[in-house]
Amino acid sequence: MVNSVSQHQIRSYIIQAQEEEIKRISLELHEGVGQNLYSxxxxxxxxxSGLGQHHLKNYLHEMTQLIEKTITEIRLLSVELHPPALTTLGLVPALKSYLKLYTSTFGVQVELETxxxxxxxxxxxxxxxxxxxxxxxxNIAKHADTSDVKMSLLWNEAGLKISIVDFGGGFAADEIEMNTVSLGIAAMKERMLLTGGHCLISSKIGGGTSVEISLPI
Structure with missing residues (x-):
């Protein structure tokens, strides 16, 4: 029992330390690289706007489009690392901010209901x-091959329940190997366990994937 508690505390400490470093990197990306690119x-x-030669205008236009795309990607990366709205405004505003950048980057529409x-x-x-x-x-953007996702948040006296459902190709749970996807799923479950919650993932080939999150309050 002592060893179990000790391992639990170590995992919790590692995650907290990672979050502090992630927060620092996010701030540097947003206020450093992102601001420089915007300038x-x-x-x-x-x-x-001041050029008269057509071929140079086309070249500069392509460059500005590339930089604009890079700025969007950096904003998404910064929010992914540590959304500033999470600590100042709360979970729902942070998710809405993330989903806006997520859709503009990956082209996946998420129907959010609270x-x-x-x-x-x-x-x-x-x-x-x-x-x-x-x-x-x-995972949906990279592996599900779908642009249709539904996400719902239910707040009640008992706690918070979140459902994320995609309508993609799905997967067979027993066929997942030890890769980034399986490690990501393990991390999702571990994070919720460390906060006293649960994460249930169900999927089937051709039937999409469902992620159910519950957190007592």
Whole structure:
């Protein structure tokens, strides 16, 4: 029992340490690289507007489009690492902010439905829930081959329940090997266990995948 508790505490400490480092990197990406790229982007737009040669205008236009795409990707990466809205505004605004960038980057539309009154969660719990949702949505974008996702949040007196359902190809649970997908699924379950919650993942070939998250409050 002592060993079990010790291992539990070690895993919790490692995750907290990782989150602090992730927060630092996210801030540097947003305020450093992202801001520099935005300055270059606006500068190129200004130069483009003053050019008279058609081929140079086309070239600069392609460059500005590439930088604009890079800025969007960096914003998504920054939010993925640590969404600023999570600690200031709460879980639902943070998820809405993430979904907006997620859709613009991957082209996957997520229908979000919330029921009940949002409650303030401890930071560790809100980060854990956000990370699990993030991992589920990333897996959908990379592996599900679908652009149709439904996500629902139910707040009640007992706690929070989240459902993420895609209508993609699905997978057979017994066929998953030790790769990034299986490790990601294991991390999702571990994060929820560490906060006293649960994560249930069900899928079948041709039937899509469902992720059910529950967290007592």
């Amino acid at each position: 270059i982007y606006t500068g190129l737009q200004l130069v483009e 029921t009940g009154v949002e409650k303030q969660l401890p930071e560790q719990s809100s980060v854990a829930v956000f990370r699990v949702c993030q991992e589920a949505l990333t």
